[in-house]
Amino acid sequence: MESGSDVARLNEYAQKKKSLGLLKYEDLGSFGPDHIKTFTQRVVLNDKVYPEGVGKTKKEAKNNAAKNALRDLEEAARQPSVGTTAVENYNPTSAQQEKELNQNDSDICNQTRSLSVNSQDNSSEQNNFIGLVNHYCQKKNRCHTFIEDRRWGPAHEPQFFYRLIIDNKEYPVAKGKNAKEAKQNAARHAWFALQEQSDWDSKMSVRSTVSEGGAPPVLSTPSTPVDSHEASSQRTSTSKSNSITFEDSPNPSQAQIPLEPDNGTPTRLSNSLESITSSQSMSSGTSGSGLFTDSSNSSKDQHAVKDKNMGNTENETPTHSRFTSEFDIIDCLGRGAYGCVYAARHKLLNKCFAVKIVRSDEKALREVGTLSDLLHSNIVRYYTFWMEDSRYQGHITVGSSAGSFSSSQSIDDPSAKYLYIEMELCQTKTLKKWINEKNTQSQPDTKRRQESQTIAQQIVNGVEYIHCKGHIHRDLKPDNILFGVDGVVKIGDFGLVTKDDDDDDDDIALMERTRQRGTYTYMAPEQITGKNYDRKVDIFALGLIYFELLWKLSTGHERVVVWNDARSLKLPEQFSVTFAEENKIIRLMLREKPEDRPEACELKAELKKWAQTQHLHKERATY
Numbered sequence: 001m002e003s004g005s006d007v008a009r010l011n012e013y014a015q016k017k018k019s020l021g022l023l024k025y026e027d028l029g030s031f032g033p034d035h036i037k038t039f040t041q042r043v044v045l046n047d048k049v050y051p052e053g054v055g056k057t058k059k060e061a062k063n064n065a066a067k068n069a070l071r072d073l074e075e076a077a078r079q080p081s082v083g084t085t086a087v088e089n090y091n092p093t094s095a096q097q098e099k100e101l102n103q104n105d106s107d108i109c110n111q112t113r114s115l116s117v118n119s120q121d122n123s124s125e126q127n128n129f130i131g132l133v134n135h136y137c138q139k140k141n142r143c144h145t146f147i148e149d150r151r152w153g154p155a156h157e158p159q160f161f162y163r164l165i166i167d168n169k170e171y172p173v174a175k176g177k178n179a180k181e182a183k184q185n186a187a188r189h190a191w192f193a194l195q196e197q198s199d200w201d202s203k204m205s206v207r208s209t210v211s212e213g214g215a216p217p218v219l220s221t222p223s224t225p226v227d228s229h230e231a232s233s234q235r236t237s238t239s240k241s242n243s244i245t246f247e248d249s250p251n252p253s254q255a256q257i258p259l260e261p262d263n264g265t266p267t268r269l270s271n272s273l274e275s276i277t278s279s280q281s282m283s284s285g286t287s288g289s290g291l292f293t294d295s296s297n298s299s300k301d302q303h304a305v306k307d308k309n310m311g312n313t314e315n316e317t318p319t320h321s322r323f324t325s326e327f328d329i330i331d332c333l334g335r336g337a338y339g340c341v342y343a344a345r346h347k348l349l350n351k352c353f354a355v356k357i358v359r360s361d362e363k364a365l366r367e368v369g370t371l372s373d374l375l376h377s378n379i380v381r382y383y384t385f386w387m388e389d390s391r392y393q394g395h396i397t398v399g400s401s402a403g404s405f406s407s408s409q410s411i412d413d414p415s416a417k418y419l420y421i422e423m424e425l426c427q428t429k430t431l432k433k434w435i436n437e438k439n440t441q442s443q444p445d446t447k448r449r450q451e452s453q454t455i456a457q458q459i460v461n462g463v464e465y466i467h468c469k470g471h472i473h474r475d476l477k478p479d480n481i482l483f484g485v486d487g488v489v490k491i492g493d494f495g496l497v498t499k500d501d502d503d504d505d506d507d508i509a510l511m512e513r514t515r516q517r518g519t520y521t522y523m524a525p526e527q528i529t530g531k532n533y534d535r536k537v538d539i540f541a542l543g544l545i546y547f548e549l550l551w552k553l554s555t556g557h558e559r560v561v562v563w564n565d566a567r568s569l570k571l572p573e574q575f576s577v578t579f580a581e582e583n584k585i586i587r588l589m590l591r592e593k594p595e596d597r598p599e600a601c602e603l604k605a606e607l608k609k610w611a612q613t614q615h616l617h618k619e620r621a622t623y
């Protein structure tokens with residue numbers, strides 16, 4: 001479609017449907033250095049905000065914003081009568097139609113609220129994702145069905161787990177307080193995945209072909225398809241699907257049931273969650289978030305179990321490692337306390353990913369479990385994970401290019417297992433580097449304030465999403481905040497993530513380890529003292545980050561003094577003068593008592609208000 005045509009289509013639609021009120025485009029500013037700057041715009045129609053459009057120019061961003069709005073309007077309008085698009089076929093002839101369309105608009109609003117990457121994703125919200133998926137499948141001639149994965153919990157408080165399967169592809173398991181809610185949530189997972197169709201589908205199909213020598217990938221329990229109003233006409237047989245399987249089980253050993261492969265021999269996957277838990281003493285209650293198995297591992301990986309020498313020397317080509325056989329390793333992006341992160345190109349997909357390799361323990365399992373639960377534009381996108389018996393040992397020095405790695409003998413514990421976590425590849429520049437660059441610029445940076453605000457807003461959006469999913473990040477700091485290739489802020493490193501209501505022993509041990517590593521710079525006071533704490537620790541860290549984004553901190557002793565003062569709510573006098581509005585917000589975030597700190601959603605609203613005020617000032621200044 002020709003550039004700009006979505007803007008024209010949306011204009012036409014808004015004109016025809018005058019009752020919708022004024023069609024507005026909001027300019028949300030630009031981000032990034034000049035040569036890779038991205039612009040963001042969004043549509044507001046009848047006071048409803050539609051998903052943001054991002055582009056390399058304002059025009060492109062505007063057109064993408066119009067495209068997103070049209071997509072939502074069309075999707076919503078299709079719900080009551082499949083095949084009709086509100087945009088193309090709008091022709092109100094009666095008050096009833098007008099009423100229906102208004103109803104559609106309210107549906108659209110609901111969907112937008114939920115689909116918008118920046119909005120709160122409340123899993124209990126009953127948006128019609130089932131309807132969206134239903135319609136999508138009809139349009140694309142795909143079969144889909146909901147599968148009840150399991151039920152869990154006491155009779156008075158049961159939890160239902162459902163997954164959606166579309167054309168033999170399984171999407172992540174979702175839970176709900178009842179079957180309907182679980183199905184809606186499963187449809188939501190699938191819907192988001194479908195938004196990224198090319199990625200998801202191709203990856204899924206690649207995974208399903210990994211199996212060699214006829215060895216079937218191990219699947220999870222082939223549950224009985226349940227009757228679904230939404231899916232009854234679309235049911236398909238799925239029990240032998242070769243696609244990836246996610247498990248979201250607080251009781252992993254029960255979740256893994258060996259399947260009868262085609263030859264009738266029961267098979268059990270070496271890296272099933274059961275084997276993970278048997279060797280790793282996984283605590284089922286710690287994260288409470290979705291643990292899942294990746295059934296894509298095949299005979300290749302089972303082979304790797306027997307061969308513990310993979311990847312150790314240049315001569316011994318690590319052919320038995322899924323990592324080295326499926327990926328070209330490009331670069332070592334960094335080493336954390338627990339593992340390494342590599343940039344790697346998937347050979348079949350010809351697409352680059354970040355693959356984090358960590359020893360499999362609670363922290364790592366917690367990280368993948370949580371990441372699999374999160375899908376938000378301001379959170380590093382997780383794709384999949386698998387287990388290997390060895391850690392990739394090609395020692396590439398950080399930042400070096402492919403092929404230059406040398407051999408090194410493994411000093412790993414032979415009984416250890418390693419998690420390979422495949423994620424979205426971000427820029428190598430972290431927020432820490434961004435801050436350092438700003439602080440070392442000799443000229444005053446006139447854009448710093450505006451950019452800081454955009455960054456802070458994006459972090460808050462991500463944190464709001466994490467909190468509304470019932471998690472606490474607990475390790476927010478500029479080092480753990482990355483930029484996507486398009487410049488969008490991405491929260492990463494979920495190694496310390498926990499459930500908001502968690503306070504078990506493993507958790508305390510994990511925090512103790514973190515404290516010992518001295519990363520308490522951004523920790524809330526109650527987190528340092530080891531008291532009971534909740535999601536408000538993330539708000540405290542965010543307050544410090546926002547302060548650091550804006551304020552040029554010197555190095556050495558002075559920095560320590562300013563930092564400690566800031567932690568005790570004594571912000572530099574000049575700061576409160578120069579950044580009066582931000583000062584107010586930050587002071588709320590840094591309050592000593594967690595209950596006095598704002599919730600992420602309140603902060604989001606506050607920052608948005610502040611951004612709009614600034615925007616108005618800027619506009620006035622240009623006239």
Ligand SMILES: Nc1ncnc2c1ncn2[C@@H]1O[C@H](COP(=O)(O)OP(=O)(O)OP(=O)(O)O)[C@@H](O)[C@H]1O
Pocket residue numbers: 333334335336337338339340341354356380423424425426427428430479480482492493495
């Ligand atoms: N998805 C990604 N894309 C690009 N770079 C990444 C990605 N994930 C991590 N990195 C980089 O790899 C480095 C190591 O990341 P990792 O999360 O393991 O380390 P860390 O933050 O020190 O973790 P930990 O706190 O667990 O020690 C970081 O410096 C980070 O910049």
